[in-house]
Amino acid sequence: ELRESQRRNPPLGSHAAAPMEDVVRVHASSGTTGTPSFIGLTAYDASRWSECIARSYWAQGLRPGSVFAMGLSIGFFVGGLPVAAAVEAVGATLLPIGTGASDRLIAAIRATKADVLATTPSYAIYLAELAREEMGLDPAALGIRRVMVGAEPGGGVPAIRAQIEESWGARCTEAIGIADLITIHSAECEARDGCHFMVPDYLIMEIVDPETGAVIPPDRPEIEGELVFTHIDRECNPMLRFRTRDRVIVKTGPCACGRTGPRLRCIGRADDMLILRGVNVWPSAVRDVVAGFHPEATGEMLIRVDGEGPKVDPPLRVRVEAGSAAGEGLAVRIEQAIRARLIVQARVELVPRGVLPRTEMKAKLVERNIS
């Protein structure tokens, strides 16, 4: 719908509520579902983004005096310039390195004694591997105390989080956002019991039934549904009841940190969900099971699906990278774990380390074979 609006009224679409002369910057969504969409920001919008992202980083522990190594792509990506501005707004020191120069990123962390690393969960793991295996450095000795992750699920997956924390000798916290709305709308606090919704003055949050679109009232301690947002303080490209396709569990009670607002855990994207004989399977949940076998498995995996889904015939076919310590019957043990945890039958194929694609951005968990 957004893409269609922009095709008809380029570049920002008929929902651009500000003249192009007032737009100081255009970002693009990475377009997980197809063509990227353009996102226009006025100077006011950019300052609001910066303030809201700064709040989320503060909740995650960024402070004046922190040295923030930015391992997020800087460019069209909404995690680029807006994150950079937010870090400077907090009063921390920004190392604007981006992706694509991994050895330089590690060298800079070392030289400047950076204590915070921000990146995707996949790239956090990749960087630790690179430091250890190609640069002969122990990532845990580099001095990073916090790894702040986002831009793909992973960070909320316990086994992946544990792998990141172990590699870096650091505490890992997660933040979530969506390009068409804002870089970060929710972030974890020290208690790490879900991501606090940080921007009630910027977005109205609703949780809806993904089938019917009906709003689910927050009348229980925990509700589950699709996140829907409406901008209330946006000059260009405001969204009205924007369906994020993010499937979330929301805790409505107070948090140990003292914050009283709702907090979210993203369990997957609506587009990603697979259904095997009536059982819902989130690829990130499969990844969690696989990551639990580290170091027998590297943690990298890829689900192969015939057709568009979401319906898939069992068994669920999963390629898993064998790790340095792969023991007897590993494939069968992973299959058993998937059945025990996710109630679906799986067929695991072990592949050698390094075979599955690494990425600096969003990890791909499902490969669809559409004929």
Add this chain to the structure above:
Amino acid sequence: ELRESQRRNPPLGSHAAAPMEDVVRVHASSGTTGTPSFIGLTAYDASRWSECIARSYWAQGLRPGSVFAMGLSIGFFVGGLPVAAAVEAVGATLLPIGTGASDRLIAAIRATKADVLATTPSYAIYLAELAREEMGLDPAALGIRRVMVGAEPGGGVPAIRAQIEESWGARCTEAIGIADLITIHSAECEARDGCHFMVPDYLIMEIVDPETGAVIPPDRPEIEGELVFTHIDRECNPMLRFRTRDRVIVKTGPCACGRTGPRLRCIGRADDMLILRGVNVWPSAVRDVVAGFHPEATGEMLIRVDGEGPKVDPPLRVRVEAGSAAGEGLAVRIEQAIRARLIVQARVELVPRGVLPRTEMKAKLVERNIS
């Protein structure tokens, strides 16, 4: 000296005049002469940079309403975040694309009707080639009206400028700067008779004899020497009589545009100069001669030198890429042109198109074979 200071007092060196807590961002020089150096900016420094760069872009014709396609690397590079901030300060619309996604850059120019492209001269030529040959688009039809180049010589070289202007159907202007001081200190106006020194309230400019270091007084219409700068409004990493190694010609008279300050033309870096039997040869001057043969030659060339230089035994060995329309005796004709224009004997070896390395950043003009 800077590198040594930073090695002893990491990360910013003993010339860092602000505590790390006040440093909001660290950039790195690209280090053409060796190890990169780190450059710390306080919030005040960053705002001063942004204002000074904005002035230079204004002189080059950037205005509110312009759509600015940023084809400069965004990351540690001082042409990244500082340029982005300056463009927004002018009130133009920024497309923060960076390098490394060339097809996306061209697609975005097309979709947003961008009218300004900022990049290195090499990348401007590469992008035009890519649009024409791989995307089937005429770059001149994309609507770019101004190509603003910098970060390597080229832009001041007439034949390269002509090639950029012809490819893009646009006017090309140049700006010059130096990472350790400021992204841009001088930029061309409409008259294009040298780059106006834009920041007399930020830097003191001196022109010195590169041999003796003696200051050359601006008492003639045109003087030549090495650029030396001193910061007068910088909180972190201020430089005192910093030798840029940039060799410049300075015009001291008034400009047709009405500006009265001095204006510079960079003729090369001290490190790049070659000497053949007492004759000074700047690689960028050789490139100018070669670029004049377009479309018989692509314009790409590489000088091969044995040893560290600057002294080189004739003939000057130049590899030149043959273009689509290479005619009879091209190599000999280029040799003759180099002798006529630069007074040195050259030996030209023609190589097929695409053989010489393309770069998104600074083009390499000299390959040194040090045994």
